[in-house]
Amino acid sequence: MPPAHVLVVEDDARLRGLVREALEATGHRVTAVGTGGDALLCALDGDFDLVLLDLNLPDVDGIEIARRLHADGDVPIVMLTARGDVASRVEGLYAGAADYVTKPFDLQELLARVHVRLRERSAGDGLLEHAGLRLRVDVRMLAAGDAQVTLPEREAELLRLLLSHPGRVFSREDLEARLYGDDLPDSNTVEVFVYHLRRRIRALGVPDPIRTVRGKGYTVL
């Protein structure tokens, strides 16, 4: 994996030091700050590949920081939380968090999660390839063999999510939150998008890799 630039936002100095050392030991460049204000300042001129963000900061609410970071660009955010309650998780999802790690955490577990997100990021920028499908994210171009089609915005985003996490199950609520944020659409919109996506993929002449997991959501295999 190419070395990445990670922003660590954590108010506990010892924890901040530990995470910084561990990330640096695996070859990444780390900027570590202790307050939300510093985090926002860094984000202004820093070019980060990932943000590790403590939800419970002394000055600014972590959710608010996630929202602003997310609005500025699509840097993946991994949230650190000590309370792990459902409400803040859902809120964080709306605010653009990619993942959650609950304190106390196993350092190895945290590093593994960070690496997964970084891998997704390096793939998510340009070309996604899976099961004979190629998705060029920037121009929303889906191709298989010689055939290709341009996808509508939301369908492209839906397929990008599914293709960049093969095997991961996205629930309808998850997909809605990621596609729409707070502005929730009609209840069956996701089904409709999936239906259209499947038709487009089959029209390209390849088997459709999208699977419906009974009562759970969608995944690609």
Next chain:
Amino acid sequence: MSSEAGGRTSGAPVATPAVAPTWTRSRRLRTRLGLIVLGALLLAVAGTVVLVDQLFGRAQHESLVDLLERDLHRVQALVAAGTLGESFVEQGAGGVRLQFVSHAGTVLLAADAADPIPLARAPARSNAGERAELVGSAAWLLPSGLAIGTIRMALDVTEADADRATLRLSLLFAGSLLALVAGALAWGLVSGALRPLADLARQAAAVDPARPSLARYRGPDDEVAELARALNVALEAIAERQQAERDALAEVAHELAAPLTVVAGELRQLANARPDDPRVRGAQEAADELLHTSQDLLTLARGELDRAPDLSVVDLAEVARGVTGAYPGVAFAADGADARVFAQPDRLRQVARNLVRNAVQAAGAERVRVSVEGGPEVRLRVDDDGPGMAPEALERVFDRYVSGRSGGVGVGLTVARRIVASFDGRVEARSEPGRGATFEVVLPGWSSQVEAELDEA
């Protein structure tokens, strides 16, 4: 001896024996109320029939007596005036017989002398065979004022009697019909009135002590509504208490989280840097254990298992191999079949770690075997040759804060069971004292969870 665990409930199971009597009692109450209403209705109908019949009979009798007396007096007056001829007597009138009888009792003038009318000072009934008559008499006065005998009159009341009988029958019929309809109506009303009660009883019996939810009540604002309110006050108090405990634990967790992470993390780094120092390695293992036990406790305390897991396709064999690797001496085997399941990777690791740790604590690493079987059902088996457990201990081994063996807080297996249940799987436990124990996680294979896609033309 085997004990199976799955489903969503935790803590004490719902006491089934307590449910049945509640239900029968509510049924008996309904029957009892129905019978009371039915009895009251029948009594009312019977009473009405008897009362109306008696009143009608008396009124009918009085009006007939009145008629008879009026006719008698008219005849008496006509005879006394000498204006009534014999032809009138002999001819008779519909349903009325008239006889003139001497003081000696000889019928002197009658259409039917062979059928004498008995003497009655006051009007009275006279029943002869099929015929029912009302008989009366008056003094037979000559125009001179001399009394020479009695004028006797008989009024045929057979038809009046028939009318009364008809009325009685009609009343009985209409009353029975009414009682039947009203009875059915009452039965329905009683059942309806008791339904909220039965419903409430069912809800109360189904309350999960770990997550009490308020009872819903639909019905009028009556005694049952009062019961529902009282029940909900109690349930709310329980829920509040549990929330307070959760909040307190979350607060403690918040305080402990950072230092615990730092200690375990730094020791891990140190152990990586000095792999040959047994004291560092020991400290690191202890710190990891502390970390994982806290994670188990907090997973439960924070209610994290109440929300849906983030599922991915995970190879259980790979997870089990990784976890087993951290316990040198534990044997591992996989049959090579597809062992992929839908699960949340970190939680699945937590499950495997808890089962292996439990076995290692009971028997020592050298006597623990871990194996994975793939297929439509994927199985993770952890066998140990430890001291095993008695059936009573085995039954309670998944209960929160109950440690089946010496050592351990007793949340590891509870957490494992609940995590596995959240992946639609189950944990089975088998053991006998002196013969070790087997814990087995059974999860549906990934392919059985995926809907068959219909290929459209």
